[in-house]
Every structure is written in structure tokens, then in C-alpha cells.
Amino acid sequence: MTITLTINGERKTLEIAPDESLLDLLRREGHMGVKVGCRTGDCGACAVLLDGRAVNSCLVFAAKADGREVVTVEGLERDGLLHPVQRAFLDEGAVQCGYCTPGMVISAVDLLSRNPDPTEEEIRQGLSGNLCRCTGYVKQIRAVSRAAAVLRGGDVHA
């Protein structure tokens, strides 16, 4: 079947299998920032924004993305400038192996778009579906807080 969707701002018409996941579609279209961790929605490594909401792309049928907007981690950088969440993750040392990072960043972007001044508890709730084995989450919480402050200051890309 055919669907038409926007991926990182680009409109695309694509042939998909009816049972294909959004994860597999995005990766075969070359968006390797969308990671395979478990394929069962337990780890969050595959998270992308679907109409602005963070979702496990392994749990969403590609067919459901028809007519909708998908943003992957690759779509967050603008004109060579990192999104404040990406920058904060780097600056706070919140990236170790980096495999969970795209999913974390996506969840954080969704959280901050809805809650610009989250408490630590709210940050944890916002990232609760993203597992990490390297960092212990300590610096990631700080990074999201820092990015929130930057975003509130109006500095969208730095």
C-alpha cells in the first residue's frame, strides 16, 4: 500500500507493507538515528515524534503515519545548529554509548514542548519509557533541566 507522510520536513510518498512498523520504514528510508533496541516498546530507543508526540516507532504501524508528520533525531538539528536538548546532552556528559540517546532526546523534546519548566519528578516521568544501561540517568536529568532553561530563555538553536 502507499502512504504519504512528512519526515523531517520532507514530504514523501512511499510503498509499505501493511504490517510494517514505522521503525522499519524509517530505517529503510535511511534514518538510522531511529534505533532498534527491543522491538516490543520496552526500551524507547526507537522513539520519534509523530505529529509532535513522542512514540515508540516499533509499536506504530507505518500505515498509521499516513498524512502525518514524523520527526526523527536527525530532524532536530537546523542549519548545523544543535537543538538545545542535543547540546545539553553533550555539555552535561549525558551521552555514553549513545544508543539510547536519540530516543531520550525525542522524549525530552516532547516533554519540554508541553512543559517548559518541569520539576525533576516531571522530567523523570517524561523519560520513564526510555531505558539506558550506561549512564544511570543522572546526567540526563540534568541535561533536560538545562535544556529547559535554555529554551525558556528563547534560545532555540545554539
Added chain:
Amino acid sequence: MISTGIREYLRPASLEEAWAAIAQCGSAASPVGGGIDVRLYATPNTTTLVDLAGLGLGYVRDAHGLAIGATTTFTEILESTPAKGYLDGILVDVLERVASPLQRNVGTVGGTLGSAHPWSDVIPLLLVLDAALLLYDGRERVLPLEEYLAARASAERPLIVEVRLPMPPPSSMGAFEAFTRTGFDVSILNCACLVSAEAGRCRAARIAVGGTPALATRLPAVERALTDAPLDDPTIDRIAALAGETIDARDDRRASAEYRRDLARVGLSRCLRRISEAGGNG
């Protein structure tokens, strides 16, 4: 998702069209709400997916209680004003802790009821809130949630169109407790209560315990024991102990039957104490 025989993904524009597709394929068709449970648990004989997202069933309305469209996502429910205002926001309190934000953004209330996972937190809550479902299988009808769940093994299952919650009875309070292993986890046991109290006495009670590991059911014996009883510590202890004894607890890989009885007792005790302290006794 294991290799599938899925050949078609249909996106009907009306309820009639959706039902026609399902009726035609029988058990080889699966309705799709958010699609999470279809991706995770679709049976190998499923050939046709029927996506209900285009039927305009994403809404939460004040309607002498609440009316929630079947394809409303958990996040949409959480963010809706009517849900926040219903029974002191109990729906929000419970849904906020279910799964993860990633899954709440996709999972629908209709999908969750259709799957009826035994660990479901939503189902015991809706049971005590006396939910009814607007169903469609060629004709519309309304069925209490309990009856829908009782018939879920039958071959021809109607489509869920809407979840309806009545106005909560006067002077009633709800409470919910769930026990998980880690923060992002399904419940290994959960309890939901709705208690109407007057002058420190319980006038009516609805109590459901789930994840025993079976799907949540009401506990009529416990409800009867609580009705007309004072909401004091001795009563609460007695009722909680009764719940622990009453539930059909089994061992599974998440917990033993014995431990689940403990959790049922503790969970119900905490629910009733919270209700009692919050003024359910005045």
C-alpha cells in the same frame, strides 16, 4: 512482531464500513486502536487490520458523567478538562502512571478494553466507576463493562465506540493502588475502590482487584462487608484481610499467590485509609 500473514490494512471512513470489514473476515480481522497490542499480540491467522482512527472517536466530553471515544489516547484523556474534573481527577492520577508517555501517546482506551490484559490498571478503575460501553455490531447497544468483559472470549466481538462513565454518586470518593516491580512496569496487583460515605459510614462500595494474575473483577463479598460499616481502622483492617482471602490468587513469574494476597490486603487498606482520611468519613 513475528512474521505475519497480514495482507490488508483498511482505514474505513465509517462505523458501518468498519463493521462490514470485520464481519466479513471474522477472527482473521483485527480492529486497530493505537495498534500497540496488535503489533505485540496479533495471532498468526490475522490477515486484515481495520484501523478505527478515522472514525472521529477521539474525544472526551462532559455528558452527565464522561463520554470517551474509543480511539482517544491515554494522553488525550489525561490532558482533557472533563477528565481532570471527574471525581477529583482520579482518571488522571491513574492514567499518569500507566505504561510510559511514549505508549500513552498511542494507546487508546478502546484498545485497552479490547485487549483486556490481566494486568490492566484501567479496567479495575472503570469497573468501580460503573463504566458502560457503547458497542456496535451492525446495531448500537450499551452494555456494562463487566458484561462486555465476560463475553470477550466469544467469536464475534462488537466494536467499542464509546466508554461512558456516569456521574459519581454523591459523597463518593475513589482510590487506586498498584504494585509494580520497577517504575515502568505493569502491575503485579492493583486495587480500585469507589466508596460513598456519610457520617463516617460507608453507604455503598465498589471494589475491584486485578492482576491476581487474572483480569480485575469486583469483589461482591467484600463490598457487602463494607456497606453500612464504619470507615474506621478495625473495619478497614477486616475488609482488607477479607479481600486478601477472597481474591483468586495464583503464582506466576511476577509474584506468588501468597504475596499477591498480601498486596491485595495492603492495597485495599491503603485505598480505604486514604478515602477515610480525605473526608470520606464526614
Added chain:
Amino acid sequence: MPERPRFAVVGKSERKVDGYALVTGKPVFVADLRLPGTLRVEILGSPHAHARIVRIDASEAEAMPGVACVLTHENTPPTRHTTAGQGAPEPSPYDTRMFDDKVRFVGDRVAAVAADSEAVARAALKAIQVDYEELAPVLSIDEALRDGAPVVHDESDATGIYDAALNIVADVDIDVGDTAAGFEASDVVVETTCETQYAQHTPIETHVVYSYLDNDRRLVLRTSTQVPFHVRRIVAQALGIPIRDIRVIKPRIGGGFGAKQEVLLEDIAGWVTWRTGRPALIQLSRKEEFTSARTRHPMRVRVKLGADRETGVLRAIEMEAISNTGAYGAHGLTVLANTGSKTLPLYNKAAHARFYGQAVYTTLAVPGAYRGYGATQGYFPLETAMDALAERLGIDPVELRRRNHIRVGEGSPIFEKLGEGREGVEQTIKSCELERCLEIGAERIGWVEKRGKRHRDGSRVHGLGMSIVMQGSGIPLIDMGAATIKMNEDGSFNLLIGATDLGTGSDTILGQIAAEVLGVPLDAILVTSSDTDFTPFDVGAYASSTTYVSGTAVQRAAEEVREQIRGVAAPVLGCDPGALSLRDRSAVAPSGERLSLAEVCRRAMYESDQFQIAATASCVPSESPPPFVANFAEVAVDTETGRVDVLHYVAAVDCGVAINPALAEGQMEGAIVNGIGYALTEEMLISSRGRVRNPSLFDYKIPGILDVPKIEVILVESYEPTGPMGAKSVGEIGINGPIPTIANAIYDAVGVRLTETPFTPERVLRAIRAASSA
């Protein structure tokens, strides 16, 4: 303590050199490669815990359209080897064939299909017909050691097994003095036996390999590994291909923690590509990662301590460890030995010490290397016994550690007697800030104020616990790491290292060491790591070797390059080479006159007496200076449900000079959280038929962001004179603290000593009830 020099780049929390690529989702992981014609390989796993393959018929599968080949024991090399990524000759038995005619655990390899797509490969797996002769399984240590137990490895061509007929992979027994006499002479004797569970590393990226032939028909393995050079050697051995025909590349990988110190998939992928000429991709599903990759060694460890009542000093320590090494013996001996070698020396005051134990085969999922590597299992009984001893002696637990721990200038006979396999290497401690670690940690957690108070909040009781731990920094006289540095004419340098960055940040810290010596900022160092064609040898990332061993190699290479730079610049600046210092991207004479490094290299590359400014240097360490951590935790135990919540965890860590403080903290934070999961919620459940019942993240619960307490990692720097820039390693040690620290805190809270991990709510509740009815 020797004076710590002032550093320009070392000691700074520089951003990771690979950070930009990771945070923007660049295609830098193994499976992000796409080559046309790639075969997908799926593996058929055994449904039985123990069986002979009587007949295997792959003809139907082979005939299916889209299937390129089917591998079984009938058409693959029979060479027995070890999958353990260790230096040759490996201290692990050669008990593994690529495909065997016997299966030894549920999920063991039976066959593999290479096909055009995942779906075709899976369908073809189903068409392979296998007749099994089921054999009696061996499902526990006790079953393995029973008289007449089934023999897991009865093949005639395995080597390196201590006693295959008795299922004993390894046997260790060392002693110092006379422990029997030591206990006799002790006023107080305490003994405990602890059991640890099957746990899995759960790297978020499962094992994955992409193989292809390059234009010169050499086999290229692009693989998620911690040990690229060992992979090359072992694949050459297993496939019967010359080493010169193999290139191993480790790109970015999604975590390892020891799971990837193993040759788990590269042999199959390599064989498929070698035979078919086509690229091949194998990625384990999450389920396979649980059943068929590697796990922690479950162990039963008994510790006995004897002490003098007046001084509180230990007279005798005995540790007995029995390790379940699963169906294959990879890392069996070395993890067992490490259980004693990285624990007992901590308490070197005991004149009498004994470590003994065995690693045994079972027909269960296969343990391998896992952060801590036996020390983690050993610290559970050791540090809880110390806690019990403190109580018996009436001495504060912190004070008891103070009186007993090893100090600068001291050694331990254990260092010499017990290494990572056989004998170890004598050493004297040259850096140890445990004193300050204990002081700082105790203060941060509120040790004096809160311990013993059993503060109640609702149904929860609070308690405090502590422990001290050590690890090592590489394997002395065995590990080797090398580095090559070459200069470019803009004053930048290529740093080529075999050392393997698993996300730990080793590329970054090794770059910082080079930058420090060469007087340049980090961005002047271009790090390339872990490509066996281009980077010099390194054993890989394990045994906490990278900072200490590979770091020293980098320092030496940089120093040689510095000498060459001085040699070029000196005549131009008219001074002695030795008088030149390198800083701010220049060679600077005592007069203040300077020549930029770019100038220096242009001169050497193009202008006069041309040569490539470059050097390669190696390091074989002669000792393994231990990092130390003092751990403190506050927990709340819910007496109604048994649930244990860690509220506050403090780790004061001495890892020498922290080359990059943020990365050192990151290692500790991640290891602590992993340790908390190991202590409280992680458990692989095994059925009565040897099957893993919960092979998914849905039912194998690792800590999520909602589960982590307030964690404070305090770097208490020492200066290790034998380490690069004064550094020691820090990769593993953080995981050793949580189990005993939390166990001791639970005891403080509710007076119950738990001896079996994980401390699930059910276990805790049962223990509380048993104690109150006793």
C-alpha cells in the same frame, strides 16, 4: 601523596569526541550500514537443555527461494575454540564448535540460515528437520557436582577443562598462612554464605555483526565488540582462515559491560560471507540476547572472618566460591579467580587467608564477562560479613574498615598468589585515598546522624549501610595496549589506538592524554580506534585496562612524538631540544620565542630532512593499581510490602587522577545503577526444563529513570605514580558496591540479613516475617 601536576587538558570534563555523531543520530553503529545483496542470518536455537543431534536435514530449507546457505555441524569447521575474548593462549577451555552435534542449553546453536530477508530466513529455519536424542539436563551447581551427574562436555577433543567428567571447568585453591589456626586464634568468628542470581547485561544494542568481502577479497567484520583483535584471531582459528585475510572494525557500539568481550556471532557471519561472497548481517533479537548471548556467573560464595576483639583487626579470611559457568567454559576460570583476587587483598592485615573454589558446567544459559567479573559476587558475602563482624565486636562498621583496609606502601600476598587465572603479580599500593573516601562518604550520607535510628515514615523504615570495594587496573604482565601518533601539517595529530570505546569515552580520555603531552587542545587530536588494519594492538576493553594500560601507551607515544618535534624545532629556535616546552600548539623556547606546531610539521614534511613525525609505543603493565570506593546508602524498607527503595547513594571514589571527571562520574553512576538493579530487581528466571522464562525487558526489570535514587559520586583524587598522568581505571568498580551496601542498609532498617539476590519485595517480606516469628 606525590604532587599532582597542573594539567591543561587532563582533568577537564571535555565533551566526548564522538558526541556530536551520537546526539544527532548519525549512522555510526554496526547495523547502520547498508550494502546491496546483504544476507540476513537467523539462528536456530535448541529447544532442549541437553541433547544430541541425531539427524539434521536442511535440504528443504536450502531449496527455498532466497536462501543462500544453511549452516549445520555437518558443513562447518569443527575446530574447538573458546569464545572468550582473552589474550592468547586463552585461560578458557576450547570447548566450543561453531556448530556442534550436541546442544547444551536451551537456545544453543543448532543451525543458521542465510537468506535474502529476515522473513525468508525465519521461514527456512522452520523447514530444518532435527531429530534430537534428549539427555538428562544439569540445572544447578549441586546437580552438576552430584555423583553420576550427566557430563556436559563429553567430547574427546575439548581441551583446557579441569575435569570434564565431573563437570568441573576450573579449580582454584590458594592460601596464605594457616586459616584453621587463624580462626582458632580469633576471638570472634563470623560466617555467611551468599547466592547471586543469573543476570544479564542488557546493552540497549544487542549483539550484531556485519560481514563483507572487500575489493581484495579480504573478510571484513564490522562488529559490536569489546575485543577486535581477539575476534580477528579467534575467527581465524575457528574458520581456518589466515589472520592476514581478516579485518575487524569496531564502529560505535551500543554498550557492552562485558557481554561483548566474546566472539559470539562473528564466526557465523564470517563463514557465510567467506562461502557465499555476499555481505551478511546478524543481529540478535532481544529474546536471543537473553537466552543465547552471555550473562553474569551465578555464584554461591561463603566467607568466614576471624578477628581480634581488642583491635578489631582480622586474623583470618576464608572465601569459598562455586561458580555456575553454564554450558560453555568461557571466562569460567578467570571470573572465579577474580572473585578472590579483587576482594581479599583489600583486607591485607589478615595473616591467614584462603581462597578456593570451582567453576562448574550446567546445561543453562552461558555466563561470560560482566563488569566486576567475580569481584561483584565476592563483595556480597565479604562486606556483609564485615558488617556482621562490626556488630559482634561493637565497633562502627566504618571504623572497622578503617582498621583493616590496605594502605599505601602495603601489599598483600594474595596479589602474587592469585591473578586472573593462575598466579598473579606482586604489588605494593602506591595510591589509596580510602581514608578520605570513608570520611567524605560518611558525612554526605549522614552516617552518624541517621544510622541505627530506624526512622519511620508511614509503613517504611529507613536504614543506612556501607561497604568498601576495590578492583584493578588491567591485568599485569598479560595485557598489552599500543598507540600510534602521527602529525599533520596543520599541527593536528592522528591518534590510532586499538583500545575499544564502548561508549565509556576512552577515545576522548586517550585523546586528552595525548593532547596534554603535546601541548594542544583536544580538538587537535583526531582519534581513530579499533580497526585491526590501521590501529596497533590492544587487548580491548576489559579488566578496567583502558585508562591505565592504553593510556600509558598513548602517553609514551606522545612523548616520543614530542621528542621528534623538539628535534625539528630546536635548531630553528636556536636552543637545546630538551629546553623546549610544548604548549598552546607551539614549541616554546625558554626565551619565549616560539615555533607553531604547524610550522614544525611543514618543515618536517616538505622542507628539510623530511620525515613523518610519528611514533608507536606499547605498554605492558607490571602492576594493577586498584581504584577504591567507599559506598554509602540510605534505604527505606516498606514493612508491609517488603519493597526496598534506595533513597540516597553516595560513592566516594579514588581512581587516581580523573582524566575526564564527567566521564569518570558517568562510569560510576552507570555502574551503581546497574548494581542497584542487580541487587533489587534483576533476575533471569529458569524453568524446570532449563528455559529462560522471562527473556524480555518486559519481565526482566532493569532500573529506569523512575527508579534511581539521589546518587552522589565524589571523586577523591589520589596520584598513582605508575599511571598515565596519575590515573587509575574506573570502568568496573562502581558495580561492586550496591549489593552489600543495600544489604547492610536493610539490616540497619529491619534487622534482617539477606543472603540471596535480588532482594525482591517478596524475599524481603518473607525474611522480615521469619525474623519476627523467630
